[in-house]
Amino acid sequence: MTPTHRHQQPSTRTARMHQPYDPWQAADTLGLTIRYAPLRDCLGCWVPPDRLIVxxxxxxxxxxRDTLAHEVEHALKHDTDCRYAGAAGRLWSRRQEARADEAAARKLIPTVDLEDxxxxxxxxxxxxxxxGVxxxxxxxxxxxxxRDLEWLDTSRTDG
Ligand SMILES: [Zn+2]
Structure with a gap:
């Protein structure tokens, strides 16, 4: 087993051969409705009963694009709307937010593009x-x- 050290960089800039993630396409595939409104407290929100993203x-x-990608992840995970939740709900809400952000970030920024x-x-x-983020x-x-690099350094897994 070879220990994982720094990611080897190609000698020339990697050409982007793949299609960038399109959250509008993802929302369409999921049958979500997208509306626009002059929101005051946030950039977007997910309204589960209506499968609606504002x-x-x-x-x-x-x-x-970032906001829509985030809201699409709420829809994929069947996240709840925590606007009216109590203290426990707020904690859960923070977890939902972090999870949606991370899933969106992975899709919006492929590893090869990030390293490049x-x-x-x-x-x-x-x-x-x-x-473009x-x-x-x-x-x-x-x-x-x-986190991924630390994980690679400390474990053997095919992920
Ligand atoms: Zn959110």
Missing amino acids: LATRLTHVQE ALNWATSREEAAHEL TEHMLRVRLLIRR
């Missing part, structure tokens, strides 16, 4: 711009990457 108006394209961007970008802002989504993806 997105804030005036988002940039990048914000809208990290290879040359001089700042997180630049990497996020190259990857918000800095928040990149931060979430980087946390996953760090």
Whole structure:
């Protein structure tokens, strides 16, 4: 068994051969309805009974794609709407939010694209711009990457 060290980088920038994740297509496939409204407290929300995603108006394209990807993950996991929940509900709500963010980040930022961007970008802002995501989504993806690398170092698994 060879210990896993740093990811070997190709000598040239990796061409993107795959289609980028399209959350609009994913929402369509799931039969979800998307509406726009001037939301005050959030960028988007998931309304389970109506299988409805509401997105804030005036988002940039990048914000809208990230937000929709996040809300689609709530739909995939049959997450609840915790707006009116008590303390236990708020804790569960935070878990749901983290899970939706992480699942969305994995889909929005494929590993090969992430490693490519990290290879040359001089700042997180630049990497996020190259990857077409918000800095928040990149931060979430980087946390996953760090966890994955630690996991690879300490276990043998085919995942
Ligand atoms: Zn959410």
